[in-house]
Amino acid sequence: MITVKELTKRYARNTAVDHISFEVQKGQIVGFLGPNGAGKTTTMRMLTCFLPPTAGGATVAGFDVLEQPLEVKKRIGYLPESPPLYPEMETGEYLSFVGKLKGLSGAELGKQVDYVCERCAVADVKNKLLGKLSKGYRQRVGLAQAIIHNPDVLILDEPTAGLDPKQINETRELIKGLAGDHTIILSTHILPEVEQTCEQVIIINKGKLVATDSVHNLQNRARGAETVLVEIAGRNGSLEMVAVQSRLQQIAGVSRVQFKTSHGNRNVFEIESQKGFVRGDLARAVVEAGWDLNELRPAAMSLEEIFLQLTGSEAPTEQAATKGAQ
Amino acid sequence: MRNIWIIWRKEMNSYFVSPIAYLLLTMFGLIFGFFFWNALGYFALMGMESQMRGQMFPMNLNEQVIRPLLSNASVVGLFFIPMITMRLFAEEKRSGTMELLATSPIRDLEVILGKWFAAVTLYACMLLFTALNFAFLFKYGNPDWKPLAIGYLGLLLQAGGLLAIGTFISTLTKNQIIAGAATFGVCLLLWVLEWVSGYETATWAQVLAYMSVITHFESFAKGVLDTKDVIFYLTVIFLGLFFTARSMESLRWRS
Ligand SMILES: Nc1ncnc2c1ncn2[C@@H]1O[C@H](COP(=O)(O)OP(=O)(O)OP(=O)(O)O)[C@@H](O)[C@H]1O
Ligand SMILES: [Mg+2]
Numbered sequence: 001m002i003t004v005k006e007l008t009k010r011y012a013r014n015t016a017v018d019h020i021s022f023e024v025q026k027g028q029i030v031g032f033l034g035p036n037g038a039g040k041t042t043t044m045r046m047l048t049c050f051l052p053p054t055a056g057g058a059t060v061a062g063f064d065v066l067e068q069p070l071e072v073k074k075r076i077g078y079l080p081e082s083p084p085l086y087p088e089m090e091t092g093e094y095l096s097f098v099g100k101l102k103g104l105s106g107a108e109l110g111k112q113v114d115y116v117c118e119r120c121a122v123a124d125v126k127n128k129l130l131g132k133l134s135k136g137y138r139q140r141v142g143l144a145q146a147i148i149h150n151p152d153v154l155i156l157d158e159p160t161a162g163l164d165p166k167q168i169n170e171t172r173e174l175i176k177g178l179a180g181d182h183t184i185i186l187s188t189h190i191l192p193e194v195e196q197t198c199e200q201v202i203i204i205n206k207g208k209l210v211a212t213d214s215v216h217n218l219q220n221r222a223r224g225a226e227t228v229l230v231e232i233a234g235r236n237g238s239l240e241m242v243a244v245q246s247r248l249q250q251i252a253g254v255s256r257v258q259f260k261t262s263h264g265n266r267n268v269f270e271i272e273s274q275k276g277f278v279r280g281d282l283a284r285a286v287v288e289a290g291w292d293l294n295e296l297r298p299a300a301m302s303l304e305e306i307f308l309q310l311t312g313s314e315a316p317t318e319q320a321a322t323k324g325a326q
Numbered sequence: 327m328r329n330i331w332i333i334w335r336k337e338m339n340s341y342f343v344s345p346i347a348y349l350l351l352t353m354f355g356l357i358f359g360f361f362f363w364n365a366l367g368y369f370a371l372m373g374m375e376s377q378m379r380g381q382m383f384p385m386n387l388n389e390q391v392i393r394p395l396l397s398n399a400s401v402v403g404l405f406f407i408p409m410i411t412m413r414l415f416a417e418e419k420r421s422g423t424m425e426l427l428a429t430s431p432i433r434d435l436e437v438i439l440g441k442w443f444a445a446v447t448l449y450a451c452m453l454l455f456t457a458l459n460f461a462f463l464f465k466y467g468n469p470d471w472k473p474l475a476i477g478y479l480g481l482l483l484q485a486g487g488l489l490a491i492g493t494f495i496s497t498l499t500k501n502q503i504i505a506g507a508a509t510f511g512v513c514l515l516l517w518v519l520e521w522v523s524g525y526e527t528a529t530w531a532q533v534l535a536y537m538s539v540i541t542h543f544e545s546f547a548k549g550v551l552d553t554k555d556v557i558f559y560l561t562v563i564f565l566g567l568f569f570t571a572r573s574m575e576s577l578r579w580r581s
Pocket of ligand 2: 041081157
């Protein structure tokens, strides 16, 4: 659906996007991940024909962004970084204006306006001036305007920025619900968002492509092993760290046991196992030793860590700790 | 075509939702009304004087009232043009809505024409306001309507050209005030250029005077439809819109 080849954008001083290539299949949700200034917005602007690339090219829905921009624009819904709203318009009026811009008219226009108002939960501000909406509502109206013409491709630049937690979840659900019929690229620097919403992730840093893979693969790839977090408490208050460590170490398959934190007598250990399923053995070992097993959960390596590993930016304490351990 | 209409509707809406349209209409109406009643008062005085002296000066509403009034209107209009055009693109660039327009399936030219037509329409509304005064003349006198119509056509053409220039300048900045001030400067310059012909007849002076929008209004004020002057204004309109289009294009390549 989207093919990007050697896409490059140079500004006077710097190169914002540097020879990026990737592909997005129809119906996928792709997370576009990168720290501030990575070039996410710039890439999206090139895909939406807002900016022409300096070199390379891209096709959207089979049309070249440079050769047939009008055809591309017809098939794209775009939510820019800041929602493009006219403060002097009312929500309903604005949505119908955008609908007309995108080529809707008549009964269909009315139907779509009602539909997106419903879908993006802006029906209650339909007659309010956009200039008087709160940030979250502005964002929702921005999203509503992006999907009004039911586009094949949705390009969303930080769609959940400025929303409240409930709305963030609703928006993620909405985006997931849109996938299938629509191909979606969303940019974010919130990692859980990618983990929750996207199937595919494209990581860029300083304009360069760092990784592109499915979220699942990427999590596995960064560390072949499974990591489990266990929270253990001593029965009579105190707990011998060394004893715990050595006991856990004995379990078959465990390659590393590391003490993480403790709150009072509750101690959290991070256990890395070679492969396979060690959780059962772990639980039994803890209970047999007479400790309380408060919690046992898989610490699937968060994208944050993957991201830090891949982009090689200065990692906070965790990476320093890992280095120290090595 | 439909897209031009959509943009036009949106622009008209935003002119008339904000106080700007009403402000411009009222101010222009007041200033023009003042000129009108002045000219009329002066005309009446002249009429009485000539009667008292027993001479029969040919009194002519068209020559003595309408013509100077049209010239005045054309100059006053120069001051209003920047206020009409300054927001056209500057505002869209500042608020980020340019990104919406530029990523919608609509051509640059359609955006430009829609906006420019809206500006011309607002100016025409201002002129319509002044036409009320002339209605008064028709009630109590019998001026010739043709020169008046030609005069109005001239005003529209002249404004069309200046509005196109203003639209172009509005694409150059995000700041409305800068766009307005620059447009005002250009309008003023295009007016005063004509003054050089007062003391100089060299070629350069003639060229400068030729470039003045006021020079070309003379014939319209007289009620004469001069093709040369029509072509001049049409050229200004074309160039203004052409540069607007180029500017919108280069905006993307540069930014
Ligand atoms: N108009 C411009 N002129 C010059 N440089 C620019 C321009 N726009 C962006 N840049 C530069 O291009 C780089 C990429 O910017 P971009 O906005 O694409 O980052 P981003 O990934 O969207 O970041 P964020 O997460 O902060 O939104 C930055 O270094 C930025 O300074
Ligand atoms: Mg960005």
